[in-house]
Amino acid sequence: MVHEHPIEVAVYAAKHDYPDLVSQMAPIMISMNFVKVVEMLPPYMVLPWIRYAQEWAKVHREIALVLRHGGREHEYGIRLGAGVHTLRTLDEVFDVSGEHAAIKVYEGGIARSTPNVPECCRKDLEAWRKRIEEGIEKIPTFSSFL
Known part of the structure; x- marks a missing residue:
């Protein structure tokens, strides 16, 4: 139930x-x-x-809304803007493994997916997820x- x-x-x-x-x-x-x-x-x-x-x-x-790197918005403009409900599905949101691994890049307000997530971005994503999880725990x- x-x-x-x-x-x-x-x-x-x-x-x-x-x-x-x-x-x-x-x-x-x-x-x-x-x-x-x-x-x-x-x-x-x-x-x-x-x-x-x-x-x-x-x-x-x-x-969680915007990935920051060095205090500024990440160069790829990575956003978790779908809403608060995304905080309950972090495993899906941050899945960068396998053939579905991609990040959305916003250029001029238009989103496009990149086919691979660079290693530097993977580290930024891991740190971002950790900050989100710590925020949720509080x-x-x-x-x-x-």
Whole structure:
């Protein structure tokens, strides 16, 4: 039931005072449609949910949105701009192995994929992923907002 109905499980867990279960569900829910989540939550959980979701948005905006190298935007303009939900699929986002390995290069606002990821970029990507993971680890549990 946890992966099939995370919102319902979180609401049940909050209602019956299972804060660990609520916090376990919240990262799964962050990948879902924000409005749908808010519509399903009881009123007392809406404001805590908004505050929790803002923490994820902060990590996305400040760490994950643009790959930086030496304090400046990376020369290839690598972006993780699809949304906060991408923070829950880092294995897919940062998969640079095999024949699907490519990075999107933005030139004049147009994205094109490069067929291979240079070694220097692989190191930058590994460091970027580590910074994102560290940012996610610093997000307080959802139950701490209740």
